[in-house]
Amino acid sequence: MKRPGAATIMCLLMATGCAPSLRGPNVLTGSDAYSLVPATDPQNAVATDYVIGAQDSINVEVLYEPDISRNDVAAGADGTVALPLIGQVRAAGLTAAQLSEVLRERYLRYYVDPRVMVSIAQSASHNVNVQGAVQKPGIYPLRGTTTLLDAIALASGEGYTASLSQVVVLRAIEGERHAALFDLNRIRRGEDPDPALQAGDVVVVGSSSIKELRRDILRATPMLNIFTLF
Structure with a gap:
């Protein structure tokens, strides 16, 4: 046509x-x-909470643990982020609050009662x-x-x-x-x-x-x- x-x-x-x-x-x-x-x-x-998408960047703060806290961590095309100790974690499809809880569960293997806060650094999606x-x-x-x-x-x-x-x-x-x-x-x-x-x-x-x-x-x-x- x-x-x-x-x-x-x-x-x-x-x-x-x-x-x-x-x-x-x-x-x-x-x-x-x-x-x-x-x-x-x-x-x-x-108001709908922002849902993280592929190529978005996030800040991850583990309270009192600056060595594993990270800024501007980019989610790959598959929607995962790479973090110290716990490796690849799927972020796409989750809100910042939901991902904070997922990361907290992962870090429980290494820390007692870790406090994790995730925020959106940059939106690409x-x-x-x-x-x-x-x-x-x-x-x-x-x-x-x-x-x-x-x-x-x-x-x-x-x-x-x-x-x-x-x-x-x-x-x-x-x-x-x-x-x-x-x-x-x-x-x-x-x-x-x-x-x-x-x-x-x-x-x-x-x-x-x-x-x-x-x-x-x-x-x-x-x-x-x-x-x-x-």
């Missing part, structure tokens, strides 16, 4: 100058968009990518529940050319990219709920300027592998 060219992608994603809107078979809107990227419930929202018409495009770490509005704030807010009714969230599900369209103006007015993001999401804020749009798409294309999205 022939892949779309850059001009077609720009029309599809931003819909400025080439098409009247982003609505189409490849971009979910309305309730369908929220089925892909559900909203948070402010009445029931509970739980990120959101914010692109397009924002002040500071980039990759930002997720901490607990992060919404679409939170992601825009992490990128220092929208740019002066932003088209806030044309904000797309790209999400990978079972190896395939899907797109959902949101209107930030309606979300900010409380007319629509604020969707919750997850690790690996890409947020693209549309532009009201075709010149700015072309620049943003050309910059984002190599990183997002956008020609394979739809």
